[in-house]
Amino acid sequence: MPINYTHQMDILKDILSNHQMDCCGTVAECEQLERLIQSLVANPNIDQDVKQVLTDIYSYSQAGKYTQHLDNHILSHQDQLSQWISNIDQLS
Numbered sequence: 001m002p003i004n005y006t007h008q009m010d011i012l013k014d015i016l017s018n019h020q021m022d023c024c025g026t027v028a029e030c031e032q033l034e035r036l037i038q039s040l041v042a043n044p045n046i047d048q049d050v051k052q053v054l055t056d057i058y059s060y061s062q063a064g065k066y067t068q069h070l071d072n073h074i075l076s077h078q079d080q081l082s083q084w085i086s087n088i089d090q091l092s
Contacts, residue, residue, distance in 0.1 A: 005043065005046075006040070008036050008039060008040055009040070009088055009091075010017070010055070011036060012033065012036050012037070012040075012088065013083075013088045015032060015033055015077050016033075016081055016088070017085055019074045019081055020078060020081040020085065023071060023074055023075050023078070024070070024071045024074060025064070025070055025071075025074050026070070027064075027065050027070065030061040030062075030064040030065040030070075031065060031070055033057060033058070033060075033061035034058060034061050034062065034065070037054045037055075037057060037058045037061070038058075040054055041058075045092065046063055049091060050091050053084060053087045053088070053091065056080070056084065060077055060080065
């Protein structure tokens with residue numbers, strides 16, 4: 001059963017919140033972010049502001065997936081993580 005927009009945004013926010021609070025994560029989480037974002041962006045009813053935030057998060061997850069030091073990558077994006085979480089709260 002597919003999950004709806006609200007649930008997808010909740011999962012996205014949960015993963016980003018965990019990265020922000022724990023300052024660590026896994027490649028699997030980055031891959032999950034990518035899958036969620038691909039699904040969300042494919043929705044024709046998504047607002048352009050939401051798409052821009054999702055595009056930024058997608059770039060973050062892509063870079064994280066391929067970095068040698070994921071924890072350092074997450075740590076260096078703390079400000080962006082806070083902003084994205086705030087944006088998701090406002091947009092969803």
